[in-house]
Amino acid sequence: MSRAEALSPTRLKDAAPLFAALGDATRLGLLVSLCSGGPLTVTRLSGQFDVSRQAITKHLDVLAEAGLVKSSRRGRERIWTFEPKRLEDAHQYLERLSREWDVALGRLKAFVET
Amino acid sequence: MSRAEALSPTRLKDAAPLFAALGDATRLGLLVSLCSGGPLTVTRLSGQFDVSRQAITKHLDVLAEAGLVKSSRRGRERIWTFEPKRLEDAHQYLERLSREWDVALGRLKAFVET
DNA sequence: TTAACATGCAACCAGGAGGTTACACGTAAT
């Protein structure tokens, strides 16, 4: 594995869990809250949604597993914060795909013109 | 709904199904195949994966539902092609999120400096 | 016209995802 590959997963297949984590309306809502509302606690977050605190905890665990959020304890409460790095990864995956597409289009154009 | 909103869904929540469609390794593989390998038929595609043709069909249906692929009949076979538009949408959703994050950081910085 | 091929459709199955309720436990506030 090269250094470039170590920085962010090379294979597109590795992006699947990341996109899966983004593929839920509640989780996207949580990300937006943490983005714009700053670090928040679980009970605070669950006040903004129609599901129980425990359900929100599960969603946050999924986001944490994907590296999209991070948590830290402070006294009896746990603070959740947004983690922008992995979002950049997802961004790059999409760009890689569309680049591949553009290359294919280029090949097609070259073929047609022959 | 403004014209800009009509072009691509406004609410981030609407992005969930799109990301969910991307959140599966097999489906990402299909997209890559269709991107770089050009339009392909179902049986042709299923040759590249370890699952049955019917399973691949289901995945293609999911991708089509999300607007990521398109299909057309030609004789007895159905040709599947990549559809780059929605990928651009996903791209924009991610950018919107990170922009929101940057704005929040800016607010924090302004607050600290006061 | 028959045989081979590509697809469509339906039934079915196992496991995981998203949700709930109930309760235990540590920490803060009065």
Place this chain on the structure above:
DNA sequence: ATTACGTGTAACCTCCTGGTTGCATGTTAA
């Protein structure tokens, strides 16, 4: 010291997802 609060854990439920097999149907080729 007691009460209130925030969280963690566990059991449970339902529904969807990803997968299978079997068979029917339409289309091309020999």
